[in-house]
Amino acid sequence: MAETASRQFSGRLLIRCQPGSLTAEASNCMGPRERGDKESHGPLDISVLYNYVHLKRLELPYNNIKADMKYVFPLFNKLQDLSCISHMPYLVLLDASHNEISTFFEFEPPKNLQEVNLAHNCIAEMKDLAGYASLCKLNLDYNKLSEVTGLQQCCRLTHLSVAHNRISRIRSLDGLPLTHLCLRGNQLERIEGLENVKCLQVLDLSLNYITSLTGLQNLHILCSVDLEKNQINEIEECKHIHELSLLRDLNLLENPVQNQPDYRLAVIFLLQHLTVLDREEIAAEEKVVTVNKYDPSLDLVAARDHMTQLVHQLMQPQILYDSTPISADSPYPVIVLTGPQGCGKRELAHRLCQDFSEYFGYGICHTTRRPYCGEKDGIDYHFVSEEDFQRTIYMGKFIQSMRYGGHRFGLTRDVIDDLAREGLACCLHMELEGIFGLKKSYLEPRYILLIPAQVEKYIGQLKSCGLYTPAQIDVAVSRIDLYASTNKQQMGFFDDVIHCDDLEEAYQTLQHIVKDFLLLDEEEEEEDDNNSSNPSLESTSTGNDPEEKRPSPLLGSGSLISDSVSAVKPSDSSYRPYLTKIHTDLSPEKYSAELASVKRREQLVREAIVGRSPGVYSQLFKSPTQTAQLSPSSLDNQDPGGSQEMSSSSDSRASSALSFPISTGALVEPLDMPVMEHTLGTVKDHTASGQTSDGLHPTADHLPVIESPPSDGRPLFNIKLVLPPIPDRRKTSAAPSSSESLKLSPSQPL
Ligand SMILES: Nc1ncnc2c1ncn2[C@@H]1O[C@H](COP(=O)(O)OP(=O)(O)OP(=O)(O)O)[C@@H](O)[C@H]1O
Numbered sequence: 132m133a134e135t136a137s138r139q140f141s142g143r144l145l146i147r148c149q150p151g152s153l154t155a156e157a158s159n160c161m162g163p164r165e166r167g168d169k170e171s172h173g174p175l176d177i178s179v180l181y182n183y184v185h186l187k188r189l190e191l192p193y194n195n196i197k198a199d200m201k202y203v204f205p206l207f208n209k210l211q212d213l214s215c216i217s218h219m220p221y222l223v224l225l226d227a228s229h230n231e232i233s234t235f236f237e238f239e240p241p242k243n244l245q246e247v248n249l250a251h252n253c254i255a256e257m258k259d260l261a262g263y264a265s266l267c268k269l270n271l272d273y274n275k276l277s278e279v280t281g282l283q284q285c286c287r288l289t290h291l292s293v294a295h296n297r298i299s300r301i302r303s304l305d306g307l308p309l310t311h312l313c314l315r316g317n318q319l320e321r322i323e324g325l326e327n328v329k330c331l332q333v334l335d336l337s338l339n340y341i342t343s344l345t346g347l348q349n350l351h352i353l354c355s356v357d358l359e360k361n362q363i364n365e366i367e368e369c370k371h372i373h374e375l376s377l378l379r380d381l382n383l384l385e386n387p388v389q390n391q392p393d394y395r396l397a398v399i400f401l402l403q404h405l406t407v408l409d410r411e412e413i414a415a416e417e418k419v420v421t422v423n424k425y426d427p428s429l430d431l432v433a434a435r436d437h438m439t440q441l442v443h444q445l446m447q448p449q450i451l452y453d454s455t456p457i458s459a460d461s462p463y464p465v466i467v468l469t470g471p472q473g474c475g476k477r478e479l480a481h482r483l484c485q486d487f488s489e490y491f492g493y494g495i496c497h498t499t500r501r502p503y504c505g506e507k508d509g510i511d512y513h514f515v516s517e518e519d520f521q522r523t524i525y526m527g528k529f530i531q532s533m534r535y536g537g538h539r540f541g542l543t544r545d546v547i548d549d550l551a552r553e554g555l556a557c558c559l560h561m562e563l564e565g566i567f568g569l570k571k572s573y574l575e576p577r578y579i580l581l582i583p584a585q586v587e588k589y590i591g592q593l594k595s596c597g598l599y600t601p602a603q604i605d606v607a608v609s610r611i612d613l614y615a616s617t618n619k620q621q622m623g624f625f626d627d628v629i630h631c632d633d634l635e636e637a638y639q640t641l642q643h644i645v646k647d648f649l650l651l652d653e654e655e656e657e658e659d660d661n662n663s664s665n666p667s668l669e670s671t672s673t674g675n676d677p678e679e680k681r682p683s684p685l686l687g688s689g690s691l692i693s694d695s696v697s698a699v700k701p702s703d704s705s706y707r708p709y710l711t712k713i714h715t716d717l718s719p720e721k722y723s724a725e726l727a728s729v730k731r732r733e734q735l736v737r738e739a740i741v742g743r744s745p746g747v748y749s750q751l752f753k754s755p756t757q758t759a760q761l762s763p764s765s766l767d768n769q770d771p772g773g774s775q776e777m778s779s780s781s782d783s784r785a786s787s788a789l790s791f792p793i794s795t796g797a798l799v800e801p802l803d804m805p806v807m808e809h810t811l812g813t814v815k816d817h818t819a820s821g822q823t824s825d826g827l828h829p830t831a832d833h834l835p836v837i838e839s840p841p842s843d844g845r846p847l848f849n850i851k852l853v854l855p856p857i858p859d860r861r862k863t864s865a866a867p868s869s870s871e872s873l874k875l876s877p878s879q880p881l
């Protein structure tokens with residue numbers, strides 16, 4: 132048969148041994164399994180192979196070629212001795228798998244031989260394959276090899292498979308261009324000798340006794356590792372392959388590590404580039420779940436905290452707080468200094484509250500940390516135990532809380548309310564987590580970032596104060612980047628940024644910002660102008676304080692006073708409500724559950740306001756002090772010819788930032804306009820025209836609507852324009868109760 136075949140035949144030669152006879156066939160296209168069994172073949176005259184000079188593929192699988200190929204199978208003998216290989220210079224593929232060959236490549240190598248399959252034989256030893264320069268793929272599965280050797284010169288070998296042998300150590304692979312390596316089913320206990328196999332992409336180490344993933348860390352282009360049925364115990368082992376950014380597929384099936392709790396989530400989290408784990412594709416949802424579980428964003432942590440605080444707060448009787456915003460446009464004024472620990476924000480906050488004591492009170496947070504030397508409970512913090520802190524959470528008192536340095540910190544609503552009751556804005560200092568928390572709350576503070584620009588100097592300051600361990604200093608320093616990147620990535624997240632390397636300079640800047648915020652700079656300038664142009668002129672044509680018409684930066688756009696401003700610049704504080712509105716407009720739509728929750732809360736407040744729920748109502752208007760605040764003189768402040776009491780008592784703050792709008796309707800609008808219009812319509816008439824509907828100027832007798840307790844002195848629910856100044860005695864101590872507050876401030880313009 133072969134004689135009749137072309138000597139120039141360059142296709143595939145299949146030789147197989149039928150029971151009792153060796154046969155050969157030539158085919159250009161069909162494989163051994165496809166043809167062999169169906170056709171009958173004459174006995175093989177092996178000499179015929181000399182003629183196949185252009186032979187490229189030689190497949191000899193599933194024969195009973197025993198012992199040494201060289202002697203038992205004369206083809207190889209002849210190829211070697213007679214330089215048969217030179218007759219087959221084009222031989223590219225040799226498949227002699229599933230035989231009983233025990234020797235290894237003892238024939239002269241064809242120069243172009245690229246692929247050799249000697250799997251399922253009896254080879255016990257590898258020898259030097261230096262001559263096989265073209266060899267790309269070598270399959271030696273299911274032999275009796277105890278080590279891999281002799282491949283150093285195979286500079287084109289990309290695929291090597293030595294599965295199911297007796298190999299206990301990986302050696303001699305250094306520098307090989309291997310991309311695929313299979314060592315499945317051997318006796319390996321550790322991964323070694325692969326450090327310099329830098330091209331490795333696919334590695335099969337399944338069915339061994341490997342306990343650690345160390346040894347893989349340098350294989351930077353590794354895409355797939357199969358470690359099924361090994362002895363990997365710890366999830367921690369994944370840290371050895373954590374840096375392998377191209378790793379997509381990892382198989383740890385049937386390793387003890389699978390019994391670890393949250394095994395899959397933990398591995399997915401540690402190896403975030405993976406797309407397949409344990410032969411199962413990783414869904415995007417799984418990735419999100421793992422990140423949220425092990426490394427939640429600050430925003431998510433804050434959202435969870437907010438949910439906790441809100442749920443506990445909603446379980447308490449619902450009341451209107453002193454700091455409850457009169458409308459979305461008129462939030463209770465809060466300034467928050469933020470920045471890394473020890474950057475000086477606390478000192479600056481204290482100083483600010485001292486220098487602007489008429490405007491700001493220091494917001495004393497709760498903490499579970501122990502007081503530093505010199506710190507006082509109720510002044511620096513409310514120092515509480517872990518149990519007390521938790522109890523305060525259960526009581527729904529916190530607006531936000533966070534953990535820092537193993538301790539808990541939190542801001543209660545009471546702190547804000549105490550200050551609001553005293554007519555003061557609140558000044559706080561917080562870590563970034565606190566800012567995320569506050570941004571979820573009803574407060575709308577002004578956030579000022581204090582950030583060290585000279586890191587060395589900052590480290591020096593932290594060290595010299597002697598309060599911090601080196602680890603704490605490292606954490607604080609590492610967080611500078613967090614602040615910087617937040618500022619960079621989230622435009623407008625902070626309202627102002629101040630470098631705090633020089634605390635004095637930082638304070639000057641801060642002061643400037645705060646004055647600007649309070650419009651005090653303008654006030655001073657205007658005063659100067661007025662004094663220089665007409666020193667005798669001390670009031671405006673309305674007869675009120677010269678600043679009467681100046682817009683309060685803390686007022687909403689609905690404020691009567693701010694309405695008088697014709698052009699509001701983006702830099703003005705009164706521009707903020709506009710920004711808030713835009714932000715609200717751009718925010719994603721609320722889910723139905725969220726909307727239902729908002730509705731429920733509105734309903735509670737509405738019922739509280741209109742008195743349908745007596746229990747809540749009684750708490751709402753518990754303070755008798757407020758009827759005094761509703762005196763006509765308060766209203767008269769809107770009336771150019773009204774009482775001078777307000778303007779005179781208001782003194783320096785008559786037109787300050789802490790003025791609040793008279794437009795009581797603004798509070799009602801978001802809740803239930805029709806109900807409240809009915810209730811408060813008359814007051815609105817007053818505010819608009821300065822007269823009651825019967826044409827009279829408002830007096831106590833003409834305020835029927837607010838007769839029933841309309842306000843409990845809450846500055847934002849108050850029709851007073853100006854908040855009372857803080858009594859001196861209270862500036863350094865904890866805020867007293869509201870009844871005490873009345874006693875302590877007899878001279879106040881109540
Ligand atoms: N309620 C809160 N929410 C978020 N962060 C807070 C809160 N209260 C305090 N912090 C911040 O927690 C950090 C740790 O507070 P701690 O009082 O231990 O710091 P410190 O060493 O005194 O440094 P600093 O001078 O910056 O306050 C500080 O950065 C502080 O500003």
